[in-house]
Amino acid sequence: MSRPRDAQATRATILEAAAAEFTACGLAGARVxxxxxxxxxxxxxxxxxxxxKESLFQHVLECKMxxxxxxxxxxxxxxxxxxxxxxxxxxxxxLMRLMMWEALDIGIGxxxxxxERAARFAEHVARVEEAQRAGTVDPSLDARHxxxxxxxxxxxxxxFPQIARLLGGEDPYTPKALARxxxxxxxxxxxxxxxxxxx
Numbered sequence: 508m509s510r511p512r513d514a515q516a517t518r519a520t521i522l523e524a525a526a527a528e529f530t531a532c533g534l535a536g537a538r539v540x541x542x543x544x545x546x547x548x549x550x551x552x553x554x555x556x557x558x559x560k561e562s563l564f565q566h567v568l569e570c571k572m573x574x575x576x577x578x579x580x581x582x583x584x585x586x587x588x589x590x591x592x593x594x595x596x597x598x599x600x601x602l603m604r605l606m607m608w609e610a611l612d613i614g615i616g617x618x619x620x621x622x623e624r625a626a627r628f629a630e631h632v633a634r635v636e637e638a639q640r641a642g643t644v645d646p647s648l649d650a651r652h653x654x655x656x657x658x659x660x661x662x663x664x665x666x667f668p669q670i671a672r673l674l675g676g677e678d679p680y681t682p683k684a685l686a687r688x689x690x691x692x693x694x695x696x697x698x699x700x701x702x703x704x705x706x
Contacts, residue, residue, distance in 0.1 A: 518556050521546045526567045530601045533608035534564045565619030568609070571602045580631055582638035582700065589661055589696035593689045596665045597680075603665040628654070644700050653700060660695055664688050 524545035528537045539560055543553045557563040578591050596603055609618060618624065632651055638644040664671050664679060671679035671688075678684060 514556075517546075517548065517552070521548065521553055521556060521563075522567055522570060525563050526571070526601065526605075529564055529567055529608065530604045534560070534612040537564075539563075561619060564609075568605055569620055571599065571605060574599065580634065582635045583641075583643040585644070585657070585700040586693045586697035589657060590689055590693045592661050593664075593692050596662060597685055597689075600665060603662060606662075607666055648700065656699065657696060660699075661692055 521542070525537075525542045527545060528542045532538075532541075537560065539550055539553060542563070543550045546553070553563075557566060575592075575595065578588065578595065580588055631654055635644055635650040635653060639646040639648070639650065668679050671684075675684060675688075679688070
């Protein structure tokens with residue numbers, strides 16, 4: 508008699524297998540058959556836990572991005588947070604690959620979990636605007652575009668490692684290269700977002 512499956516463990520195994528498949532192939536290129544094979548389950552069981560491939564991709568991204576919630580995105584600590592986010596991406600390179608695949612596969616269309624993600628971004632914008640009113644962030648900045656600029660500045664090193672190598676002249680993933688880039692990110696974030704007053 509076969510032992511009953513542990514639903515939570517099976518779900519976690521499927522998510523892990525899906526993360527590997529989506530990281531390698533993207534949403535459009537990933538195959539449910541391959542994910543099931545990686546997880547050691549049949550397609551029927553996979554569909555029991557996840558309605559379709561898009562839903563599975565959404566869950567994978569949510570699991571990866573959920574770890575970001577441990578970082579307190581306080582605008583008053585913009586420089587320090589930029590360094591922490593850089594460290595996060597360095598430790599989780601698969602998240603950047605998934606985000607790049609999402610951009611390639613979906614473009615400007617609706618993304619998985621759009622409402623929740625839009626709400627989180629709105630909260631970040633509101634916190635920047637609040638910090639601007641409190642005088643800890645330059646009030647002349649457009650809060651939305653400032654966030655896009657900071658996200659781009661932090662993530663570009665991992666999104667375009669070939670450019671980082673060509674411009675930096677070395678493997679961008681060595682501890683030395685990462686430390687140098689991190690220091691630059693922290694400095695740039697401080698210069699961008701700090702309140703500057705004329706004396």
